Amino acid sequence: MQIKHAGCYRxxxxxxxxxxxxxxxTRPPVPGWPEHFGFGKTATARQIxxxxxxxxxxxxxxxxxxxxxxxxxxxxLAKCAACHGETGAEPTPNRLVATLHDTARTKxxxxxxxxxxxxxDYIRRAMPFNAPGSLTDEEVYSLxxxxxxxxxxxxxxxxxxxxxxxxxxxxxxxxxxxxDRHGGNEVK
Amino acid sequence: MMEDKNKPAKKIPRRTMLRAAAVSAAAALMGxxxxxxxxxxxxxxxxxxxxTPYADPTRITGTLPGKLGTRSPFEQPEKKPSDxxxxxxxxELYGIITPSDLHFERSHAxxxxxxxxxxxxxxxxxxxxxMIFTLRDLKRFPAVSRIAFIECSxxxxxxxxxxxxxxxxxxxxxxxxTGVMLSTLFREVGVHPKATWFLxxxxxxxxxxxxxxxxxxxxDAMIAYGQNGEAIRxxxxxxxxxxxxxxxxxxxxxxxxxxxxxxxxxxxxxxTSKYTETIRDHKIRQFSFDMDARSIITYPSFPQQxxxxxxxxxxxxxxxxxxIDSVDISTDAGxxxxxAVLQEPVMDKAHTCFRYLWYWDGKPTEIMSLAVDDTGYxxxxxxxxxxxxxxxxxxxxxxxxxxxxxxxxxxVLFKPEKWK
Numbered sequence: 001m002q003i004k005h006a007g008c009y010r011x012x013x014x015x016x017x018x019x020x021x022x023x024x025x026t027r028p029p030v031p032g033w034p035e036h037f038g039f040g041k042t043a044t045a046r047q048i049x050x051x052x053x054x055x056x057x058x059x060x061x062x063x064x065x066x067x068x069x070x071x072x073x074x075x076x077l078a079k080c081a082a083c084h085g086e087t088g089a090e091p092t093p094n095r096l097v098a099t100l101h102d103t104a105r106t107k108x109x110x111x112x113x114x115x116x117x118x119x120x121d122y123i124r125r126a127m128p129f130n131a132p133g134s135l136t137d138e139e140v141y142s143l144x145x146x147x148x149x150x151x152x153x154x155x156x157x158x159x160x161x162x163x164x165x166x167x168x169x170x171x172x173x174x175x176x177x178x179x180d181r182h183g184g185n186e187v188k
Numbered sequence: 189m190m191e192d193k194n195k196p197a198k199k200i201p202r203r204t205m206l207r208a209a210a211v212s213a214a215a216a217l218m219g220x221x222x223x224x225x226x227x228x229x230x231x232x233x234x235x236x237x238x239x240t241p242y243a244d245p246t247r248i249t250g251t252l253p254g255k256l257g258t259r260s261p262f263e264q265p266e267k268k269p270s271d272x273x274x275x276x277x278x279x280e281l282y283g284i285i286t287p288s289d290l291h292f293e294r295s296h297a298x299x300x301x302x303x304x305x306x307x308x309x310x311x312x313x314x315x316x317x318x319m320i321f322t323l324r325d326l327k328r329f330p331a332v333s334r335i336a337f338i339e340c341s342x343x344x345x346x347x348x349x350x351x352x353x354x355x356x357x358x359x360x361x362x363x364x365x366t367g368v369m370l371s372t373l374f375r376e377v378g379v380h381p382k383a384t385w386f387l388x389x390x391x392x393x394x395x396x397x398x399x400x401x402x403x404x405x406x407x408d409a410m411i412a413y414g415q416n417g418e419a420i421r422x423x424x425x426x427x428x429x430x431x432x433x434x435x436x437x438x439x440x441x442x443x444x445x446x447x448x449x450x451x452x453x454x455x456x457x458x459x460t461s462k463y464t465e466t467i468r469d470h471k472i473r474q475f476s477f478d479m480d481a482r483s484i485i486t487y488p489s490f491p492q493q494x495x496x497x498x499x500x501x502x503x504x505x506x507x508x509x510x511x512i513d514s515v516d517i518s519t520d521a522g523x524x525x526x527x528a529v530l531q532e533p534v535m536d537k538a539h540t541c542f543r544y545l546w547y548w549d550g551k552p553t554e555i556m557s558l559a560v561d562d563t564g565y566x567x568x569x570x571x572x573x574x575x576x577x578x579x580x581x582x583x584x585x586x587x588x589x590x591x592x593x594x595x596x597x598x599x600v601l602f603k604p605e606k607w608k
Binding site: 027029030033035036037039040041042043047048051052053054055056057058107109112113114115117118121122125126129132133172175176177178179180181182183184185186187188 | 296319320372397455456460464467474566585
């Protein structure tokens with residue numbers, strides 16, 4: 001289901017872009033330069049798919065599969081606890097668990113991360129530190145569920161998937177603002 | 189300020205490497221009886237090894253021409269590594285170019301080994317023609333060179349008097365970068381006008397990613413493959429990296445393998461849980477790209493020793509927003525200020541050398557520098573930063589005026605200030 005859905009979406013995006021391309025131009029060419037140098041090769045859909053692991057905060061890019069906190073706990077203990085502590089709330093520099101109301105000053109998923117999709121994306125691309133890229137999508141969903149559960153954001157029974165993960169509201173999201181420094185004679 | 193990671197697996201190779209480097213350095217010195225530099229002709233003195241005397245260099249044939257140059261065995265500037273970064277010895281450098289092997293390092297899962305023949309850069313997403321460029325392809329496009337700094341935004345350490353410029357703010361370095369403008373590649377793939385962001389992804393073990401506004405890509409972004417006249421160093425992103433002049437180091441994604449054009453930022457880990465800073469009212473400031481103006485006096489600084497009399501105060505100043513307009517110097521703990529001389533070239537978004545000739549009467553005092561850039565921004569004091577951002581301010585983009593205390597005995601000490 002998920003794969004089909006993603007595929008349809010991709011086709012739709014390509015169509016929309018194709019239509020818009022007819023009406024639009026990018027930037028003016030550099031005088032004396034050709035419109036295209038012709039260096040490089042067109043990327044095939046297969047080549048793009050093999051590299052494209054992006055996940056957007058609206059969930060675009062999330063793979064099929066699902067997982068829950070119970071399954072996640074077992075994986076966490078086996079593959080993550082060595083650096084992050086048995087519960088994730090230990091006072092290590094790699095602490096992952098603390099709610100907004102916790103007195104801990106460490107930045108954690110519960111008190112600092114603004115998007116739940118980022119948890120999935122980061123675990124999948126970079127963890128565990130000694131074997132990055134080794135987890136299955138199911139394992140990543142399970143670990144994400146476990147960490148969100150431990151941070152009191154979801155229940156331990158929620159089966160996390162591509163549909164409900166981006167809908168999760170993260171506690172710290174409301175604090176995020178865009179950079180307002182602009183140079184000039186002010187300190188911000 | 190920056191995350192710590194337990195990296196037991198990485199520590200061993202690093203130590204092993206250091207040991208190997210120490211052994212080869214010692215071997216080089218053993219064979220350095222014919223070094224070509226002498227402090228005084230015919231005078232026997234200890235060499236850099238400590239106790240090995242060497243003879244009058246005018247009476248011994250020197251080292252013959254070789255394939256690679258060497259540093260004098262008497263000059264041993266070194267980066268200062270931690271588990272996650274390594275710092276440039278600012279206090280040991282001259283001029284504005286950081287020797288490539290002393291350029292600061294920051295990586296999130298170590299330095300990858302990438303074969304240049306296997307390297308590919310994919311550009312896709314909201315483009316007319318998704319394309320793959322090999323390293324050879326990238327080098328065929330019109331090239332550009334530019335001298336500019338790269339600075340990590342987590343570049344302020346404090347806490348004790350015995351800290352060097354390297355320890356306080358050694359996560360800034362400058363190179364001449366050569367590569368292809370990203371705008372050239374954007375034209376080649378036909379970036380959609382509604383694309384507002386692009387994702388830059390590295391091919392290190394962290395597959396590190398940042399979202400960058402497309403406008404920066406059109407303006408002055410580069411895919412750099414050259415550094416100071418040679419191929420970019422592995423620690424700096426070999427064979428190719430993103431180079432965003434003036435923007436926080438982390439956005440200059442190294443070992444870049446993929447650029448995806450989009451109409452929204454991806455909210456990656458590095459632009460949410462890291463490289464954001466808490467400011468007043470519990471707010472968290474995000475996408476703080478520009479590096480604000482800053483300066484540091486590198487002479488005199490800890491651990492140097494000075495004498496009463498003429499002292500040329502020296503240092504570097506830089507701004508991610510433009511050129512350095514001026515550097516003000518105080519030699520009386522901030523009561524009076526005078527303008528330093530700026531060494532040409534004064535370049536956009538580049539380290540700029542400043543100098544100020546001063547006669548020290550030998551009385552204890554504090555010296556400090558304050559950079560002003562061409563937007564009119566004045567480098568703030570730590571107090572001003574805390575006033576603006578609150579006592580809970582985060583560790584990124586902290587660029588305070590830095591003071592050195594000169595003691596009557598000529599000792600120079602950093603002046604750490606309380607922050608929290």
